Amino acid sequence: MLEVKDKNLSAIKCQNATNETKHLKLLEKEWGRYKYAILEKSAADYQVIRNLLKDKTSYPVREFYRLIEDALSKETQPGAAENAAQHVWGYFKNKATPQERKAFEKSMRNYRNGTGSLATVKRQLHKLAMKYEEKYLVQSLYFYI
Incomplete structure (x- = not known):
């Protein structure tokens, strides 16, 4: 899940993955940082991640970062x-x-x-x-x- 390309980004991922409070706001804040980079790769992936964060009762940290990493690995169209x-x-x-x-x-x-x-x-x-x-x-x- 945590590929180390940038230590600062990896540290934030680790904090969010291990945070005991598991507030969705943490992932929403991260989404704000990533969303245009994801949109640049794929509007479909952008929508999937947006939909993932609509469920305010869950904390899908692993799926969130997996989707981000998958989207960012795509070639820019x-x-x-x-x-x-x-x-x-x-x-x-x-x-x-x-x-x-x-x-x-x-x-x-x-x-x-x-x-x-x-x-x-x-x-x-x-x-x-x-x-x-x-x-x-x-x-x-x-x-x-």
Whole structure:
């Protein structure tokens, strides 16, 4: 269950797996950090994990992390990556300057037609998250894994 690629992520998994209180809020908080990274891989996996966390009477920690690890091991598909980037862009669409909007749209267009990279799109989104102090996004693993 706990593959060690990142010691900090593994430590959080261990804490959540061994926590005696077993509050679903711990997994919901983790989901907030992972969800856009999962959406970037597979909308179907994203939905499965969302549905798993709807049962407020259980604490499915092993299944939760198994699903996350399975989803993250998949190859990124351009359509899924674009969908996730558009969801993240939603945090800025009413705040961004016309120049920022134009730059984002150009980066997305370039990514879509194969002349740009997903890394460029994500760097741009991360820069906006920092500028507009979107703490939820800055703490998201979307930009880091």
